[in-house]
Structure formats: structure tokens, C-alpha cells
Amino acid sequence: MPRRSISTLMTSVILACTMGIGLSATGASAAEPVRIAVEGAFPPFNYLDSNQKLQGFDVEIADALCKAASIQCEFVVEEWDSMIPDLLADKYDVIVSSMSMSQERRQKVAFTARYYDSPSVLVRRKDDPVKGVAKGDWHGVKLGVTLSTAQAAYAQEKYEGAKITVFDKSPELYQGLEDGSVDIILEDKLAIYDWLANTKAGQCCDFDGGDIKDPVYFGEGAGIALRKEDTALLSQLNAALSQIQSDGTYDRINAKYFPFSIR
Known part of the structure; x- marks a missing residue:
């Protein structure tokens, strides 16, 4: 987290x-x-x-x-x-x-x-014409995660080719998605649910794909x-x-x- x-x-x-x-x-x-x-x-x-x-x-x-x-x-x-x-x-x-x-x-x-x-999820801006990652091809995709989290470890291992940006804290991660610093973020679903549902800034974005579960990384x-x-x-x-x-x-x-x- x-x-x-x-x-x-x-x-x-x-x-x-x-x-x-x-x-x-x-x-x-x-x-x-x-x-x-x-x-x-x-x-x-x-x-x-x-x-x-x-x-x-x-x-x-x-x-x-x-x-x-x-x-x-x-x-x-x-x-x-x-x-x-x-x-x-x-x-x-x-x-x-x-x-x-x-x-x-x-x-x-x-x-x-x-x-x-709580599972992890990918979140993307609503105005992004790209939905999903075609055939799992992460090359060139700007992906945001938060420092020292299970999501960061998972992304480094699973999303080969992604341009990963590591943010210090979740609020900075969300800001990076909102302002376009990254294309997509990987985050805990319940944590980002609050931002998406209850903040004005969060109206920019939505879930992209289904729940991601892996007990090796996310316990x-x-x-x-x-x-x-x-x-x-x-x-x-x-x-x-x-x-x-x-x-x-x-x-x-x-x-x-x-x-x-x-x-």
C-alpha cells in the first residue's frame, strides 16, 4: 500500500x-x-x-x-x-x-x-481512447504505482515493457493519473474507490478491466x-x-x- x-x-x-x-x-x-x-x-x-x-x-x-x-x-x-x-x-x-x-x-x-x-485494479482516465492493454502488450504504456507496495512489486514482475513511475504516496499517484503524467495506475480497489466515488478529481477516471488477485503478491x-x-x-x-x-x-x-x- x-x-x-x-x-x-x-x-x-x-x-x-x-x-x-x-x-x-x-x-x-x-x-x-x-x-x-x-x-x-x-x-x-x-x-x-x-x-x-x-x-x-x-x-x-x-x-x-x-x-x-x-x-x-x-x-x-x-x-x-x-x-x-x-x-x-x-x-x-x-x-x-x-x-x-x-x-x-x-x-x-x-x-x-x-x-x-480487497483486490487490486487498473484505473484509467475516462477520456483516454485506449481501453485495456491489447494482448497484454505493456510496451510504452506509462504505468503508475506507489512506492513499496504489493502493486509496485507485481507491476515490475508482470508488466514487462511498461514505463513504470513510482509515486511516494497514493494521493500523488492519483494526481499523476489525473494530470496525465501516467496513462494508467495499479492500485488497491477499496483505496481508490473512495477517490473515484467521493472526490471531484476522481470523476476523471474509472476502473479499466476486472479485479486482479494474486496471493503471492497481494496476500x-x-x-x-x-x-x-x-x-x-x-x-x-x-x-x-x-x-x-x-x-x-x-x-x-x-x-x-x-x-x-x-x-
């Missing part, structure tokens, strides 16, 4: 959930909030509003999980391509930022059960990432996820952002 160069600067945003209960040594104590990393630049899943406060589907799901698990949580805004390295460096405990559970990532971190699923949906040794916290988050899915909390959050289920 979208993303940028490594930065050591992190902005902490405190979100009070419930007062925490103690976890084992592989989790967090009541005196130590669970630190949750979010990128804050991937609407509608996570973004900073005009007051620089975190909003979005990921943020509300994380908040609900903290409440269901009765743990105290603290959000940390982090650059995308620093997320796994800084998780492993103990700069925070959990990543709730629309991270696809790819095979490569599973080698480094543990994941909870899936909390949403089995989005999961919450933790260090592999944090088994107690993993169990607690999985139990909380099951709870919010069964008690209606998940569906209420889902309906706020999407007119269809993304489970």
Missing part, C-alpha cells in the same frame, strides 16, 4: 481506549500502552484530517479492537516503508495500516486473522502485523477481532466507509 522513504521522525497521537489489563511478557503491561502504527496517508483507511487528527477505517477498527480487548492504545503516525523495520526495532507493537499479508511479509512478522480483503487480505514473539498480544487481538465481527461493531464501521461489505 502507499509509501515513502525511511524517516526516523514519528508523531505520536494518543487515543484513550479502556484501561488496560495486563498481558504476558510477550505482550504489553497495563502501564505500557500498546503502540499502533498507522501511515495516515491512505484514505479512506487512514488519513490526517484538517486538524491533523487520525481518521479512517483502519483507525476506527483499531480503536474498536482496543476497547474489545480492554487495552490502552497509542497511535503512532509512521512512514509506510519504515513500518516493518521499526516494528521489529520495537518502536511500536502493532501495525494497523491496510497491510496485505504477502508471503514475503509473513517471513518477517506475524499477522492476525484477515480484517478486510490473503489485510491483516494486523506484530512481532512473531508477541504471541499473547496476537491471541488477544484475534479474540477482539472475532468479537467486533460478531457483535455488529465491525459492520457499523464498514457501513460508514463503504456501501458493501469488505470482510
Whole structure:
């Protein structure tokens, strides 16, 4: 998903959930909030509003999980391509930022059960006379992707001959499509749905072709990432996820952002 160069600067945003209960040594104590990393630049899943406060589907799901698990949580805004390295460096405990559970990532971190699923899609401007890529011939096609994403890795491997432009963040990717810097982009379907459906700029463009699914690159949906040794916290988050899915909390959050289920 979208993303940028490594930065050591992190902005902490405190979100009070419930007062925490103690976890084992592989989790967090009541005196130590669970630190949750979010990128804050991937609407509608996570973004900073005009007051620089975190909003979005990921943020509300994380908040609900903290409440269901009765743990105290603290959000940390982090650059995308620093997320796994800084998780492993103990700069925070959990990543709730629309991270696809790819095979490569599973080698480094543990994941909870899936909390949403979304295919990738190609998107093109409506006024572009070209529709689709003839016989899969990508030679000369200007294709946009976002840095350090599964879509970027997929495009590099699968779209031989394409002139690939890598953008730092999704908003810049969308702007590149709108202004003609690229002919077509490859992006997460749910992420770009918000731009297409709910922004004036997004009216320029539409899906080009069907859903693209490949578990090798895109994993089995989005999961919450933790260090592999944090088994107690993993169990607690999985139990909380099951709870919010069964008690209606998940569906209420889902309906706020999407007119269809993304489970």
C-alpha cells in the first residue's frame, strides 16, 4: 500500500481506549500502552484530517479492537516503508495500516486473522481512447504505482515493457493519473474507490478491466502485523477481532466507509 522513504521522525497521537489489563511478557503491561502504527496517508483507511487528527477505517477498527480487548492504545503516525523495520526495532507493537499479508511479509512478522480483503485494479482516465492493454502488450504504456507496495512489486514482475513511475504516496499517484503524467495506475480497489466515488478529481477516471488477485503478491487480505514473539498480544487481538465481527461493531464501521461489505 502507499509509501515513502525511511524517516526516523514519528508523531505520536494518543487515543484513550479502556484501561488496560495486563498481558504476558510477550505482550504489553497495563502501564505500557500498546503502540499502533498507522501511515495516515491512505484514505479512506487512514488519513490526517484538517486538524491533523487520525481518521479512517483502519483507525476506527483499531480503536474498536482496543476497547474489545480492554487495552490502552497509542497511535503512532509512521512512514509506510519504515513500518516493518521499526516494528521489529520495537518502536511500536502493532501495525494497523491496510497491510496485505504477502508471503514475503509473513517471513518477517506475524499477522492476525484477515480484517478486510480487497483486490487490486487498473484505473484509467475516462477520456483516454485506449481501453485495456491489447494482448497484454505493456510496451510504452506509462504505468503508475506507489512506492513499496504489493502493486509496485507485481507491476515490475508482470508488466514487462511498461514505463513504470513510482509515486511516494497514493494521493500523488492519483494526481499523476489525473494530470496525465501516467496513462494508467495499479492500485488497491477499496483505496481508490473512495477517490473515484467521493472526490471531484476522481470523476476523471474509472476502473479499466476486472479485479486482479494474486496471493503471492497481494496476500490473503489485510491483516494486523506484530512481532512473531508477541504471541499473547496476537491471541488477544484475534479474540477482539472475532468479537467486533460478531457483535455488529465491525459492520457499523464498514457501513460508514463503504456501501458493501469488505470482510
